[in-house]
Amino acid sequence: MSDTLFMYPEYEVVRDHDKCIACRVCERQCANEVHSYDTDLKKMLADSTKCVNCHRCVCFCPTHALKIVKSDDTYKINANWDKQTINEVYRQAGTGGVLLSSMGTPKPYPVYWDKMLVNASQVTNPSIDPLREPMETAVYLGKKTAKLERDEKGRLQDTLPPQLKLSVPVMFSAMSYGSISYNAHESLARAAEELGIYYNTGEGGLHKDFYKYGKNTIVQVASGRFGVFKDYLETAAAIEIKMGQGAKPGIGGHLPGGKITDAVSTTRMIPKGVDAISPAPHHDIYSIEDLRQLVYSLKEATDYKKPVIVKIAAVHNCAAIASGVARSGADIIAIDGFRGGTGAAPTRIRDNVGIPIELALASVDTRLREEGIRDNVSVVVAGSVRSAADLVKAIALGADACYIGTAALLALGCHLCRTCHQGKCNWGIATQVPDLVKRLNPEVGYRRLVNLVTAWKHELQEMMGGMGINSVEALRGNRLMLRGIGLTEKELSVLGIRHAGE
Ligand code: SF4
Numbered sequence: 001m002s003d004t005l006f007m008y009p010e011y012e013v014v015r016d017h018d019k020c021i022a023c024r025v026c027e028r029q030c031a032n033e034v035h036s037y038d039t040d041l042k043k044m045l046a047d048s049t050k051c052v053n054c055h056r057c058v059c060f061c062p063t064h065a066l067k068i069v070k071s072d073d074t075y076k077i078n079a080n081w082d083k084q085t086i087n088e089v090y091r092q093a094g095t096g097g098v099l100l101s102s103m104g105t106p107k108p109y110p111v112y113w114d115k116m117l118v119n120a121s122q123v124t125n126p127s128i129d130p131l132r133e134p135m136e137t138a139v140y141l142g143k144k145t146a147k148l149e150r151d152e153k154g155r156l157q158d159t160l161p162p163q164l165k166l167s168v169p170v171m172f173s174a175m176s177y178g179s180i181s182y183n184a185h186e187s188l189a190r191a192a193e194e195l196g197i198y199y200n201t202g203e204g205g206l207h208k209d210f211y212k213y214g215k216n217t218i219v220q221v222a223s224g225r226f227g228v229f230k231d232y233l234e235t236a237a238a239i240e241i242k243m244g245q246g247a248k249p250g251i252g253g254h255l256p257g258g259k260i261t262d263a264v265s266t267t268r269m270i271p272k273g274v275d276a277i278s279p280a281p282h283h284d285i286y287s288i289e290d291l292r293q294l295v296y297s298l299k300e301a302t303d304y305k306k307p308v309i310v311k312i313a314a315v316h317n318c319a320a321i322a323s324g325v326a327r328s329g330a331d332i333i334a335i336d337g338f339r340g341g342t343g344a345a346p347t348r349i350r351d352n353v354g355i356p357i358e359l360a361l362a363s364v365d366t367r368l369r370e371e372g373i374r375d376n377v378s379v380v381v382a383g384s385v386r387s388a389a390d391l392v393k394a395i396a397l398g399a400d401a402c403y404i405g406t407a408a409l410l411a412l413g414c415h416l417c418r419t420c421h422q423g424k425c426n427w428g429i430a431t432q433v434p435d436l437v438k439r440l441n442p443e444v445g446y447r448r449l450v451n452l453v454t455a456w457k458h459e460l461q462e463m464m465g466g467m468g469i470n471s472v473e474a475l476r477g478n479r480l481m482l483r484g485i486g487l488t489e490k491e492l493s494v495l496g497i498r499h500a501g502e
């Protein structure tokens with residue numbers, strides 16, 4: 001029995017027929033086939049049951065005749081059984097399957113970035129004007145030496161392990177070719193090159209066309225080992241071992257067969273049209289010692305010239321896990337918080353597993369400092385870094401840099417409809433359908449990404465200047481620059497900051 005028998009549509013398409021000129025643009029723009037023209041009635045109709053609220057038609061309607069509204073249809077008020085919970089039961093009773101979702105959790109968990117306030121200088125230690133005075137935003141990611149050494153002639157020994165230099169402490173998160181389109185990848189790669197930062201292949205391998213961006217590419221080695229071979233490792237600037245992902249800790253990846261086109265199958269080295277399911281664990285890693293073996297295998301394979309990143313999901317004991325990772329030989333730890341986006345994840349996992357990145361970051365940084373191993377690794381965080389303000393707060397809490405994923409996709413035109421897993425992204429991002437992929441012009445996409453990160457860089461400089469700080473390095477872990485607002489003693493203690501007014 002169809003779900004639609006049980007459920008009223010979540011969204012309604014509202015068309016102002018006085019404004020509609022029946023140009024049928026909305027019909028052509030919608031891959032979900034919501035709009036159609038009725039030749040008898042001589043007017044446009046809409047099937048709201050198919051609408052995912054991606055806003056493509058709203059944006060392209062030349063007469064602003066369209067609106068998508070949230071349906072106000074309601075079940076009998078019940079604080080225990082809300083509408084979404086009831087509809088999910090109907091859906092599962094209809095399909096017998098695990099519910100799938102995309103992008104970050106929409107649940108109203110606390111966003112700690114919004115409960116922290118940033119300091120500003122007054123009178124003494126005056127603020128710095130970034131337009132007139134130097135302001136250093138470059139950072140180097142990688143293991144730092146504990147002490148400086150000189151040779152017999154007094155020259156400084158250059159023994160620093162391989163580092164990644166970023167012009168601004170922002171990188172594009174792991175998003176695989178397959179989960180996102182060729183044009184989205186090209187936009188990210190070109191933007192990373194122009195900005196002097198890095199983008200990340202995710203677990204999808206690296207398309208041959210993008211090898212030329214290798215010096216700005218982080219390649220991922222995940223549990224499925226998709227697309228991993230010698231050239232792939234050698235081309236990259238750094239290698240990331242994915243142990244976990246914030247949106248779906250504890251489980252592997254899943255790319256539906258519909259997204260495995262010829263090019264995706266060649267790049268991933270897997271059959272076309274068959275679901276790509278990477279295992280939950282790496283089958284060769286059951287301890288930090290095993291992880292260390294993989295870290296050193298990858299270093300050995302690339303002549304010890306590239307930093308190795310280990311990415312973990314933010315979970316309850318992530319500080320202890322990070323402590324182990326910092327001793328595994330990894331150069332960088334990436335921690336992914338549970339509000340991070342995803343191309344496809346089981347809804348229950350996405351919405352209930354993991355912890356916010358702010359708490360994970362603070363506890364990891366504290367633990368590594370307490371154990372005297374903070375400089376063994378750089379710490380990169382991800383999982384809903386939405387603005388330059390979040391970036392500033394993350395650095396002050398202890399991050400060396402941040403990955404951004406959802407913000408980057410928004411810059412490309414994503415409207416957060418959260419249906420990436422269906423493969424019909426109307427904005428040409430999370431799709432492999434050629435006619436949809438074409439909608440994202442990589443020339444425009446890359447420019448918008450460059451603009452976004454450039455804007456954040458200016459804001460970062462302004463905020464640092466306001467604090468009287470002239471380099472990201474001086475802001476890193478400077479928690480005195482933060483105050484909590486509306487937080488409990490316990491939350492303040494985990495974050496390691498004082499309350500506003502103290
Ligand atoms: S795009 Fe706008 S004007 Fe054109 S048919 Fe659709 S609703 Fe009407």
Ligand code: SF4
Binds near residue numbers: 102103409415425426
């Ligand atoms: S990438 Fe596309 S499908 Fe995914 S949330 Fe954004 S607009 Fe929707």
